[in-house]
Amino acid sequence: DGGRLSWAMLLHWIWRVWKWLLRFFTGQCELERLCYQKQQPYQLALKIERSLRRSRAKELHQLVEGSCTADDAVDVILRVKRVKQDSKCVPSLKSSMQIIMGVASLTKEVEQLKGQAFTKDNQHHESLLSELWDHMMPSEKLTSRVSPQWKELGFQGNDPGTDFRGMGVFGLMCLQYPGNC
Numbered sequence: 684d685g686g687r688l689s690w691a692m693l694l695h696w697i698w699r700v701w702k703w704l705l706r707f708f709t710g711q712c713e714l715e716r717l718c719y720q721k722q723q724p725y726q727l728a729l730k731i732e733r734s735l736r737r738s739r740a741k742e743l744h745q746l747v748e749g750s751c752t753a754d755d756a757v758d759v760i761l762r763v764k765r766v767k768q769d770s771k772c773v774p775s776l777k778s779s780m781q782i783i784m785g786v787a788s789l790t791k792e793v794e795q796l797k798g799q800a801f802t803k804d805n806q807h808h809e810s811l812l813s814e815l816w817d818h819m820m821p822s823e824k825l826t827s828r829v830s831p832q833w834k835e836l837g838f839q840g841n842d843p844g845t846d847f848r849g850m851g852v853f854g855l856m857c858l859q860y861p862g863n864c
Contacts, residue, residue, distance in 0.1 A: 712764040718772030718779075727775060728782035735760075735783075746780070749787025753780035796853035801844050803828075808852060812843060815859045 706712055711719075717730050735743045740763050746756045757777050761768060801808050809828070816825045819836055826832060833843045840846075847854045 712766060714760060714764060714776065715766060715770065715772045718775040724778055725782060728779040728786075731776070731779045732783050747783055747787060749784045749791065751784075753777055753784050756780045756784065793853060796856065797851045799852045801847040801852055801855060803844050808844075808855070811852075811855050811859055815855065818859065818861075818863070 713734050732747050735747050829842045831841050838846050
């Protein structure tokens, strides 16, 4: 719809002008202003990540993907945004980047596990499945790997390995997690 697009463009430019005015009058970039606000670390990290994703500087977009260390990310931010190395916002920025990098790393790991198909030929996968049974049904012995007993746990068929198609090994690990706590 053309009207909605026009409003979006207008709001975008108003936002850019507003940020420029704030930078001009405060002498601080958006990231510095965020760091000086009193807020919980995870809230600050979310705001910093959003700011980096919206930045016109493509270098800053890549930082949220977790492809470098938090220290390297902070160095890039300070250089691109022309913030002094001794700025009081650096510790908050560094801790936020550590949170952002940690979440990015965890997300990559989950996606990798999600994409890894469960295979009966993989001994590790089979042992995870066996441990799941032992944790969930400690008083009942599993008669065989492929058994109608698996339906008691909510699996669709006699072979639980076929139920991990969408989530891969990650699905099995999620089911197993409560039993390991």
